[in-house]
Amino acid sequence: MPNIKFPVKKMVNKVKTIQEYEQMTLxxxxxxxxxxxxxxxxxxxxxxxxxxxxxxATKDDGFVFVGGILEVMKDETHGLIxxxxxxxxxxxxxxxGSQIKxxxxxxxxxxxxxxxxxxxxxxxLSLLRVDTVYGKPAAEAANRxxxxxxxxxxPDKQMKLETTQEVISTRMIDLLSPIGFGQRSMVVxxxxxxxxxxxxxx
Numbered sequence: 374m375p376n377i378k379f380p381v382k383k384m385v386n387k388v389k390t391i392q393e394y395e396q397m398t399l400x401x402x403x404x405x406x407x408x409x410x411x412x413x414x415x416x417x418x419x420x421x422x423x424x425x426x427x428x429x430a431t432k433d434d435g436f437v438f439v440g441g442i443l444e445v446m447k448d449e450t451h452g453l454i455x456x457x458x459x460x461x462x463x464x465x466x467x468x469x470g471s472q473i474k475x476x477x478x479x480x481x482x483x484x485x486x487x488x489x490x491x492x493x494x495x496x497x498l499s500l501l502r503v504d505t506v507y508g509k510p511a512a513e514a515a516n517r518x519x520x521x522x523x524x525x526x527x528p529d530k531q532m533k534l535e536t537t538q539e540v541i542s543t544r545m546i547d548l549l550s551p552i553g554f555g556q557r558s559m560v561v562x563x564x565x566x567x568x569x570x571x572x573x574x575x
Contacts, residue, residue, distance in 0.1 A: 394423045395457070395464065402426065420463060428490060436501055439466050440485035443478055454484055454500065467497040476503050477515045483507050528553025534575055542574045 394402065402422050406414035409429050417425055427437050441456035452473055454466040466488050468478075478484065486504040491497060506514035532552045534543035552558050562568040 394426060424490070436487040436489050437498070438485070439488045439498060439500070440483070441466065443468065443473075443480060443482045443484045445473055445478065445480045449473065452478070452480075453497070463496075465497050466500050467495075468500040468503075472500065472503055475515065476506065476511045477517065478503070478506065482514070486511075526555070528556040530554045532556075536574075540574050542571050546571075546575070 397405070399419050399422070402419065403414055406422060406426055406429075409426065411425065411429055414422060414425065430437070439454065439456060441454040442459055443452050443454050444459075445452040450470045452468045452470075453461070454468055456462065456464045456466060468484070472478070484500075484503055484506055486500050486502050488498040488500045491499070503511040503514075505511060530553060531547075532554050533547060534552065535547050536543060546552065550558075560568045560571055
């Protein structure tokens with residue numbers, strides 16, 4: 374496959390994303406179609422009109438800039454970029470397994486890049502290239518460590534809760550159950566035993 378350089382910055386200024394078109398009303402979309410000198414645009418429903426506008430707007434370049442949250446399929450052969458929150462929709466973007474492996478992409482990653490419009494018998498737009506992951510170059514995503522392989526750092530510095538001589542509860546916590554920076558703690562007690570007071574003192 375030839376190495377094609379996509380003018381992403383130019384494209385972003387020229388063509389709206391599919392999410393931006395989705396946020397527009399049908400009347401606004403029709404006005405957009407009118408400005409673009411489209412024919413028979415009054416016959417289309419919103420979803421169809423968006424696709425037709427994208428086809429018209431990207432006719433010269435043949436692609437559109439998309440982005441969303443990645444969901445990798447269980448067999449890891451491909452993934453779908455959810456462009457409308459985390460739920461499946463008609464505006465999802467297909468991403469190949471080779472791109473997922475190349476950049477070590479994971480479910481939940483925020484991915485952006487150019488995508489081509491669906492061909493005949495295709496349901497989704499197809500991502501041509503991964504440009505950014507969480508706003509950073511895609512190449513940096515491949516070097517991210519896996520969370521489960523990170524070394525945990527345990528609390529090594531005590532958080533002194535004692536304040537004044539009148540407040541005894543925090544002094545007792547320092548002596549009997551000290552709390553470290555970065556540590557989670559839980560106050561457990563029967564009703565009306567004073568746990569709210571302890572939390573206020575802390």
